[in-house]
Amino acid sequence: xxxxxxxxxxxxxxxxxxxxxxKHKFNKDGLYFLRSARGVVYQTYCDMTTAxxxxxxxxxxxxxxxxxxxxxxxxxxxxxxxxxNSPDGDGSWSNTVTFGTAEAATSDDFKNPxxxxxxxxxxxVWHVPNNERVDRWKQxxxxxxxxxxxxxxxxxxxxxxxxxxxxxxxxxxxxxANHGPTVPVAYDVGDATSNxxxxxxxxxxxxxxxxxxxxxxxxxxxxxAICLGVKPTSCHTEHSCIGGxxxxxxxxxxxxxxxxxxxxxxxxxxxxxxxxxxxTEAAVLIFYR
Ligand code: G3P
Ligand code: CA
Ligand code: CA
Numbered sequence: 001x002x003x004x005x006x007x008x009x010x011x012x013x014x015x016x017x018x019x020x021x022x023k024h025k026f027n028k029d030g031l032y033f034l035r036s037a038r039g040v041v042y043q044t045y046c047d048m049t050t051a052x053x054x055x056x057x058x059x060x061x062x063x064x065x066x067x068x069x070x071x072x073x074x075x076x077x078x079x080x081x082x083x084x085n086s087p088d089g090d091g092s093w094s095n096t097v098t099f100g101t102a103e104a105a106t107s108d109d110f111k112n113p114x115x116x117x118x119x120x121x122x123x124x125v126w127h128v129p130n131n132e133r134v135d136r137w138k139q140x141x142x143x144x145x146x147x148x149x150x151x152x153x154x155x156x157x158x159x160x161x162x163x164x165x166x167x168x169x170x171x172x173x174x175x176x177a178n179h180g181p182t183v184p185v186a187y188d189v190g191d192a193t194s195n196x197x198x199x200x201x202x203x204x205x206x207x208x209x210x211x212x213x214x215x216x217x218x219x220x221x222x223x224x225a226i227c228l229g230v231k232p233t234s235c236h237t238e239h240s241c242i243g244g245x246x247x248x249x250x251x252x253x254x255x256x257x258x259x260x261x262x263x264x265x266x267x268x269x270x271x272x273x274x275x276x277x278x279x280t281e282a283a284v285l286i287f288y289r
Contacts, residue, residue: 001134003030016118017046018054018289027053029138031102044102044112045056046132047124050126050188051146055124055287058115058159060105061226061243062130063259063281066267068098070246070256075099075109076225077260078246082253089246092183093163093225106283111260116160120288121150121243123159124129124188125212125229127282137285142278144189145229146287147212151183157215158288159225167274168223170247176236180215182231195229200272201238206234208246216241220249224260228284239264239273242284 002143005026006012014020020032035041047055064073070082070089077090088094092111100110106128124146128137155162166172166180187195196209203242207230211231216224219235225243232240238248238261250256255261259280261273268277 003028006032009150009155012041015286016054016114016120017044017048021048021054023203030180031134032123036113038117040113042046042098042112043068044114045105045137047138050124050144051186055064055146055289056114056118056120057102057110057285058112058118058288059286060100060110060283061258061286062109062258063228063280064106064108066257066259066263068257069227069253074111074144074256074258075111076258077256080246082247082256083171084247084249086166086246087172088243092253093168093243094160103134105134105285106130107171114288116158118288119157121152121157122147122289123152123212123227124287124289125278126285127228128285129278130284131281135139141189141206142282143187143195143229145187145212146197146289147183148186149183150286151181151263155181160270162168162214163225166234168215168225168245170223170241171221172223172245173217174221175217175219175237176232178217179213182211182213184211184238187227192229198228199230200270200274202236202273203230203239203275207232213241218248218250221254222248222250226284226286228279276288
């Protein structure tokens with residue numbers, strides 16, 4: 001069971017799970033209310049125990065239909081089809097639109113005000129099977145890793161600010177010259193090898209695990225937000241990096257969608273450039289601390 005630690009009458013004054021832990025001494029994992037600088041109260045999940053705790057869930061990227069190519073539900077890329085006329089798609093990485101709920105973060109996309117409101121240093125990523133209940137996320141996640149370099153401090157303190165500086169936008173730059181930061185990660189569940197093994201052989205030959213590259217770009221100048229525990233070493237970044245822009249020229253619209261081209265050589269086949277079924281069918285939860 002998860003902790004419903006705050007009583008209804010407790011004023012939600014903290015802006016982050018880190019503040020709830022440090023100032024208010026909450027130390028159990030669970031759903032909490034936070035309040036943004038502008039007074040928006042919202043509920044999210046706090047991981048109060050991993051590597052010192054104080055991690056705030058700010059977003060999840062959920063692929064509701066791998067066969068839908070920038071269709072409904074592709075909120076982190078484009079719900080408008082793949083089209084060079086909307087180069088940044090829905091623009092979710094660098095706007096203040098919010099959607100979803102914490103409880104449904106493995107069943108739908110989630111983005112809360114913390115995504116742009118919290119000033120953080122590091123990012124944690126959890127891969128949790130789709131539709132898992134919140135009280136089972138921790139036990140069912142098969143990969144969890146977090147950055148350790150406090151890199152966000154150099155990019156305005158959150159991903160909203162990072163992606164304002166480095167837009168997830170078609171034609172914003174070229175590969176690899178204009179990739180965003182590549183940051184080393186520590187593993188909390190799984191390891192670099194098990195992370196790498198979630199991808200097909202062609203992806204493994206074209207990436208190094210144990211890192212997250214942000215704002216990766218591919219051969220055709222399409223941009224992606226986050227590479228899933230890898231640093232791409234070629235420009236076929238669309239098979240391991242997710243949350244794309246609004247236009248992927250290669251075989252358009254085949255690579256367009258929240259999980260981009262994890263299915264290039266078939267859905268969940270784990271062959272060629274395709275990812276495993278396990279990672280294809282798991283939501284990507286994004287935390288700040
Ligand atoms: O990203 C892979 C694509 O650019 C080429 O794939 O099918 O020719 O091996 P393929
Ligand atoms: Ca989605
Ligand atoms: Ca390619």
